[in-house]
Amino acid sequence: MAKKEWRREVTEEKIEYWRNPIVPEMELSTASFRQFEFAQHVHLDYHIGVVTQGGQKYQHKGKSYHLGKGCISTLNPDEAHNGQSVEARGYQANVMSIPISYVNQITTELNIKEQFFASPLSWAPDLHQAFLHLHKNLTSPHATQARLQIETSLMAFTTELFERYGAVKPTSHQQHSLSFQQVTDIKTQFHDEMHYAFQLEDLAASVGLSKFQFLRQFKAATGMTPHAYLKRVRLEYAKKALAKGEAVIDIALRVGFFDQSHLNKAFKQAFLVTPSHFQRRVI
Structure with a gap:
């Protein structure tokens, strides 16, 4: 059966804005447009955007582009462009402006x-x-409580963008590597202090690496980002506690989730059942 097309028309012209304290210079927005058209304009930052409904068309350096689902718009600072809906029904879009200073850190690495x-x-x-997931996390009211996850996701996403679509390919260079013992020590911290809100900057500093280097090298050594590894550790310990009959709310707080609903969501994503259902099955 063919996937149902989006037919609902946008009924109002609207933009909502956010800023996240994790990257305070970054501007995030969601927008719904039907008749509104952006005149030719430029931005001071890198503007990354996707559409979630409908489509947008814009002129850039004399060429016409159509931003539809599955595409990603990557506009450099100070590049003139405009924007309007492809169809009369309008479109919806999510946008993220990445500061030049943040991009400089990534591209230097x-x-x-x-x-x-x-x-x-x-x-x-x-x-x-990946952009939609990251945008949702960055605009979540719980964003600051998921700092390690968001920092990791944002850094990985920005890196992937420039590695794929940057105008100049990176050259190889030597850098300090994580030793087996350092990886083991980081893992031990995660197991022993899983309730702690780890900061990527602190983890990197503890082994003499930049945040970028630490993220890439930890993933190279373990096959997982630091956040993904820590999240799985927390879920594995939660399973063991559930099997002992402990209360779900107590387990959530002890293993590092900031409330029961977030444990429920993560647990179901990982194991396809809720914690309470798992507990009923094993005790």
Whole structure:
């Protein structure tokens, strides 16, 4: 059966804005437009955007582009463009402005000297979905409580964008590597203090690496980001506690989830059942 097309029309012109204290210079927005058209304009930051309904068209350096589902828009600072709906029903979009200073940190680690995207639009269904997930987390009221997850996701997403679509490919260079003992020590911290709100910057500093280097090297050594590894550790310990008959709310707080609902969601994503259902089955 063919996937049902979106037919609902946008009924109002609206933009909502957020800022996240984890990256305070970053501007986040969601928008719904039907008749509103952006005149030719520029931005001071890198503007990354996707549409969630409908489609947007824009002119950029004399060429026309169509931003639809599965695509991602990558606009460099100070590049003139406009924007309007492709169809009369309007469109909805999510946008993230990434500060130049943040991009400079990433591209320095990648050893890229020229920080700009080669094209203002790319077909990238996987990054489209990753962007939506990241945008949702950054605009969540619980964002500051998930700092390690958000920092990791934002850094990985920005890195992937520039590695795929940056105008200049990175060159190889030598850098300090995580030793087996350092990886073991980090893992031990996660097991022993799983309730703690770990900071990526602190973890990296403890082994003499930048946040970027630590993220990449921990993943290279373990196959998982620090956040993904810690989250799984928390869930595995939660399973053991559930099997002993402990209360779900007590377990959630002890293993590092900030409330029961977040444990429920993470547990079901990992194991396809809720904690309470699992507990009923094993005791």
